[in-house]
Amino acid sequence: MKQVVADYVAKCLTCQRKKMEHQRPAGLLRPLGIPEWNCGFVSMDIMVGLSLTQRKNNLIWIIVERLAKITHFIAIKNTWTLD
Numbered sequence: 001m002k003q004v005v006a007d008y009v010a011k012c013l014t015c016q017r018k019k020m021e022h023q024r025p026a027g028l029l030r031p032l033g034i035p036e037w038n039c040g041f042v043s044m045d046i047m048v049g050l051s052l053t054q055r056k057n058n059l060i061w062i063i064v065e066r067l068a069k070i071t072h073f074i075a076i077k078n079t080w081t082l083d
Contacts, residue, residue, distance in 0.1 A: 045061075
């Protein structure tokens with residue numbers, strides 16, 4: 001019976017439009033504060049699992065500086081080992 005109800009709800013257009021949320025409301029959005037000096041807010045990330053380039057790079061190091069709106073994408077080699 002559970003499968004029959006799930007199939008019915010999945011195909012019912014009214015059920016899809018009136019679907020209930022099972023989470024509390026997230027609340028009001030608050031803007032991020034404005035940094036006071038350059039390089040005050042820097043975020044970094046690394047993208048892995050990319051194919052090798054001609055220079056044998058397979059990672060991209062991403063550095064974002066929020067105040068000046070500068071983004072650096074640096075291709076690097078994966079030389080890390082488990083040791």
